[in-house]
Amino acid sequence: MAPANRIFLTITCATVPVFLCAAAPPPDGAPVASAHGAPGCAGLAPHACIGIALEAMGGANRLAGVRTARYAIIGHREEAEQSYRQAPFQIEYGRETRIVDYQHGAVDRAHESVFPSTAPDENVNKTHVVVSAAGAVMKTPGGDRPAVRQSREQGDDILHDEPMMVLQAAAKAPDLRYAAPEWLHAAPHTVVTFTDHGQPIRLVLNAGNHLPDAIERTRTFEDFWNVWGDVNQRIYLDSWQDVGGVLFPASRVDQRNDLETAHEQYLDVRFDPTLASDAFSVDSAAAAKSLRSPGWDRPFPPQAQTIVPGVWLFQGAWNVSVIEQDDGLILLEAPISASYTAQALDAAAHLVPGKPIKAVISTTDSWPHVAGLREAVARGIPVYQLDLNRPLLDRLIAAPHTLRPDDLARHPRPPQWHMVNQVLAIPSRHNPIMLIPICGPSTERQYMVYWPDAKLLYASDTLVLNPDNSLYNPELMHEVETAVARAHIAPQTVYAMHQAPMPWGRAIGMVP
Known part of the structure; x- marks a missing residue:
């Protein structure tokens, strides 16, 4: 019986499109070899570079004019903390109506989560949390109840991590500095560092369009990530859209210790909407009690x-x-x-x-x-x-x-x-x-x-x-x-x- 024909095909980069043979793109965070250290802002002082970024998002005056916002959001979260299996993890799906008062520091979150791991009639969880300077409360049919420390932290993050607020904080920061440039999305980026609300922040600016593509920092958390101590967080910003003269990132990915833990997609964005007169109102006693929440450092039961x-x-x-x-x-x-x-x-x-x-x-x-x-x-x-x-x-x-x-x-x-x-x-x-x-x-x-x-x-x-x-x-x-x-x-x-x-x-x- 004759042997089967064998065909040998030699492929070189001369015979296929260049992109198929190109080297792997540099990973996010890899250093950029740059003589001036600030791609897209060469020869500029850090504050001038931030000024360009502010203009790219709509201008310093327009951003400063945003007082309140209403967002409709869908998203999902990796349940990495649960004891089922390691990655890929189970997913918690969610939908949220979020109202934010940036001027007075208040957040109203009506959230609905779906947990696929539970029984069909038990897998929807609805919460309504209001966070303000007075504290944080859970809105319930029986009245306001003190919310946990994690709720206050999440409210603070919403207020301070909004890119237009981060850029404005960077513009006012006396310690604003350039850091080593890095790759992100296979594109060179300028990195500036500064301190905001006591936390060191790294802002990663696209060298081409000058928009902030990521916010980076090392921090602790009050949620389940508390156990990991110092956590390296990167918030990716994408799907930029013009909303009333403000360029707004409608997609946010929260990466912690190199794990993409959550993804939010903003479906509807309204700046300075008409709000009810009692928006962000809370029971003062319940809010004050929330400020004393021990978080994970709670007392141990006294009796066995x-x-x-x-x-x-x-x-x-x-x-x-x-x-x-x-x-x-x-x-x-x-x-x-x-x-x-x-x-x-x-x-x-x-x-x-x-x-x-x-x-x-x-x-x-x-x-x-x-x-x-x-x-x-x-x-x-x-x-x-x-x-x-x-x-x-x-x-x-x-x-x-x-x-x-x-x-x-x-x-x-x-x-x-x-x-x-x-x-x-x-x-x-x-x-x-x-x-x-x-x-x-x-x-x-x-x-x-x-x-x-x-x-x-x-x-x-x-x-x-x-x-x-x-x-x-x-x-x-x-x-x-x-x-x-x-x-x-x-x-x-x-x-x-x-x-x-x-x-x-x-x-x-x-x-x-």
Whole structure:
């Protein structure tokens, strides 16, 4: 049989269009080799360069004349903090009507979010927040309630991160300087730096059209990114449109530590619209109370309840347990923040004076659930975690915390990881426990804790009841049920990160 014909085709850059053989474009943030250091502003002082950018957006007088605005926005956010799987992450979708008073520093946000991970009748969340100098409130049918610190931060960001406001702040900044130029969108950009509201800002200006294509800074956050300490943020600005003489970027992408975390698209923009006389009105007492919100540095619950002898539960928004074994105490979960976990460790020591804390058990990779592990590492306490979560945990421990130093930043030390990749027993005469990976499609980064003597099961972050006593996500408990059968255990009581102890039969009975 004759061999099949073989055809060899030699392709060179002489035989195909140039763009197919061109070198890869430089990554965003790469330095630009420039003799003058300010592409598009060669020979100009930094303030003169900002003056050109102001003109490109509509002129200094026109921008300064914008007092209020109303925006209709759609967008999405990467739920990177959730304990399901790593990238690509689940997406939260949203729609918002936003009213901003730039002159008096107030923001009104009516927001509707859709969470695909929840049941169809539970996946829409509506919030209405008003932020002003008086504080921040949640608008509810029962009246204004104090909003959390994160809401105030988001309102401040809306006021200060609007590009026309950033440019005006740069024009007034006495410390405005050129920084090294950089590439963005494969185009050279001039970079200026200055301080605004106490934060160093880097403004990235397009060398060709002089518009601000990005705002960069290193900062801390009050949202779930709080756990990462010093976060490198870049806000991309695009889809520029003329709105009443102002060139406005209708597309905004929020990138944090090189992860594009959120994207907003402005569908309708109105400057200086007619507003109701009571716009931005808030209950003064509720607003004042919001100013005292502790954020993630919240107080630890003062009282513990005994689940079984030698096992205590401190119940709160994120539950923490203490397990007494023959040779020491184990803290089950280190959530929320380093300061919260420090209080948890001190509370554990107070329960059984003189007995050392020999380990911390952390059962998921959800950011608010591991946020206190830096405190455990700082105290030299060994930590049990799932082997799949090791890369994230290593990044967590290595994350810089120079802007708000915690104990680990002040006294660095390496972690003592005990990685769980199969059923693992921690023996003891009293309260022996088993660590059992769940291994489900939605729970592959979680494991359970089981007390064989007490037939007690801790189900990590899988068991949550809705207000109507239905399961928040039945699939999670279905995966727990499968893991229980696989491990040949027989729990009688179950509880979880966000759920108090309840009969196992009742919990499983709610699984469809």
